[in-house]
Amino acid sequence: MAQEQSASPPVITGLKGLCPRCGKGHLFQGFLKVRPKCEVCGLDFAFADSGDGPAFFVMSIVGIVVVGLALWVEFTFAPPIWLHFVMWTALSIALSLALVRPSKGVLVALQYHHKAAEGRIQK
Numbered sequence: 001m002a003q004e005q006s007a008s009p010p011v012i013t014g015l016k017g018l019c020p021r022c023g024k025g026h027l028f029q030g031f032l033k034v035r036p037k038c039e040v041c042g043l044d045f046a047f048a049d050s051g052d053g054p055a056f057f058v059m060s061i062v063g064i065v066v067v068g069l070a071l072w073v074e075f076t077f078a079p080p081i082w083l084h085f086v087m088w089t090a091l092s093i094a095l096s097l098a099l100v101r102p103s104k105g106v107l108v109a110l111q112y113h114h115k116a117a118e119g120r121i122q123k
């Protein structure tokens, strides 16, 4: 699999959801679906398989933030339990939706940058 190095840093193009090779075309069509290929440079995105990676990072980050905030709010203000439920459910959903797309973009860009792919047995 011959791939050229990306033009811009993979984390930046990934966060912006841009093509990891040219940094101009879009990586996504819709919210999380990866396009078949880049509309600018024609890079085939078939290699892009981030699997459960984005979900893992989003769960970890959101879990730490929400649990930390919930503990701080409980010990500082001691609000009723229903308010905890409403606030942290809404924040968990909002943060997850905000983070999952950039997270997937970064993982796909890093996969391209490091030429990461499934192992194959050479014949």
Ligand SMILES: [Zn+2]
Pocket (backbone or CB within 6 Å): 019, 020, 021, 022, 023, 024, 025, 038, 039, 040, 041, 042, 043
């Ligand atoms: Zn491109």
